[in-house]
Amino acid sequence: MADTLELELGSLPLDGWHRARGGRMVPFAGYHMPVQYEGIIAEHRWTRQHAGLFDVSHMGQLMLRGPQVAEALETLLPGDITGLQPGRIRYSMLLNETGGIIDDLMVTNVTPTGGEPTYYMVVNGATKAGDIADLRRRLPAEITIEHLDDRALLALQGPEAAAVVEAIWPGVGDELSFMQGTSRDWEGVAVGFGRSGYTGEDGYELSVPNSHAEKLADLLVSDERVRPIGLGARDSLRLEAGLPLYGHDLDEQTTPVSADLLFAINKRRRADGGFAGSDRILAEIEQGPVARRIGFTVEGRQPVREGGRILDAEGNEVGRVTSGGFSPSLEAPIGMGYVATTLGAPGTALTLEQRGKLFRATVTPMPFVPHRYHRKGKA
Known part of the structure; x- marks a missing residue:
């Protein structure tokens, strides 16, 4: 079965580009994708300090x-x-x-x-x-x-990402703030820019035809401020930023209310409803969900991974860990999961259990590391 699945994996437009740069390729979302180049922690810290280039062309x-x-x-x-x-x-x-x-x-x-x-x-x-x-x-x-399966998608993330983009496309940085998009002609093709990403840092997602993906990637990493970054650091960065990952922290049994994503439902939509599942969701907004996504920090150095049980003071299971890992920025284990709403207040002590071992944890507000999105009029 493993061999069959390996054969069915697709290749991204930059597959050879990643391999030539030492990317260690692993199966992810139906494709061969780079999990790391020089190491997850080094790549994580580089992105927080400079600019990391991520290939997210697997996305639709x-x-x-x-x-x-x-x-x-x-x-x-x-x-x-x-x-x-x-x-x-x-x-x-x-x-x-x-x-x-x-x-x-x-x-x-x-x-x-x-x-x-x-x-x-x-x-x-x-x-x-x-x-x-x-x-x-x-x-x-x-x-x-x-x-648009003929287009690649690259994410340039980090505090120096804007300066890198501005050096190539003057004016884009001044034009765009967080959650704004535009397009530019480049090398005879249209490149789409969105000032967004999934690391908590300022940055851009760039949509480019497959035919020009390698040329664009080469151009970006030719800047000494940019290095290619793999899936491993992408995951640790989004976890520090408190951002949920579909298939782990979100699924078809999860509502936006229990997932703590109410910011995505504005006042008009709450008043008017009319969207799929709105009766249930609006009732949860009013009455509160049974369970809620929370962040937590763990005592010691060992992280508790997805699937770990969350226990109350009496040892009863009250939830599950959905994401967990070691935070390179905080140098401590962090995670997120779902617990009974009554146990979701910041500062609440929890016990985590994994493979028969118990860990002390504390409910912690997210993001664990402050977001640094570029918003006009704000420092």
């Missing part, structure tokens, strides 16, 4: 067009899509009919001036085929969904 890039496409998307997503202005990006979730999260995603309004309403959507790699099928089944037939 979609273009949705058609009459009243925003209104149609609002029947499936709890986010404010009709109020999203051109060039703006919004985090949201694709929900099932009971309010469970099918996937979390980013939506950008890329409607051209005077043109047909158009939205660019980035979905998770492991779920993209199911997402596309679900969207095609549930959206009106007149809305077209184009899978």
Whole structure:
């Protein structure tokens, strides 16, 4: 079975590029992907101090067009899509009919001036085929969904990312703030920019045709401030930033309320409802969920990984760890998981159990490391 699965793995446009730079390739989301180059901790710290280049081309890039496409998307997503202005990006979730999260995603309004309403959507790699099928089944037939499988997606993250981009594309840094997007012509093709990412740092996601992906990657790492970074550091960075990972911290049994993602449902959507599972979700907002996603720190040096049990003072299981690891920035083990809401207050003492060993933990506000997104008018 392992050999069969290995043969079925796809290759990203930069597969050879990663291997030539010493990337250690592993199976992830149906592709061969680099888990590390020089080492996870070194790559993590480089991204926090300089700029790291991540290949996230496994993710699904979609273009949705058609009459009243925003209104149609609002029947499936709890986010404010009709109020999203051109060039703006919004985090949201694709929900099932009971309010469970099918996937979390980013939506950008890329409607051209005077043109047909158009939205660019980035979905998770492991779920993209199911997402596309679900969207095609549930959206009106007149809305077209184009899978941009001819484009790569690169993420440049870190405090020096803006200066690197500005040196190549002058003006992009001044034009964009956090959760804003634009495009530029480069080498005869269009490159899409979104000032966002999943590390907690300032940075950009760049969409480029597969034919130009290697040239763009070479250009970016030719700057001494940029190094290629693998999946291992991407995971430790997003964990420090308190960002959930689909398939681990989020799934179809999880609602946006229990996942502590209420920021993605604005006042209008809470008042009007009308999205998949809205009755359940609005009731949870009013009454509180049974369980909630929390962050925790662990005493000692050993992290508690996904699947560890969370116990109360009497030894009763009250939740499960969904992500856990060692924080290179804090030099301490951290994690997140779900517990009964009554045990989710910061400072609450918990006991974690993994492989028969017990660990003391404390509920800790997230993010563990402060976000450093670029917001105009703020230092």
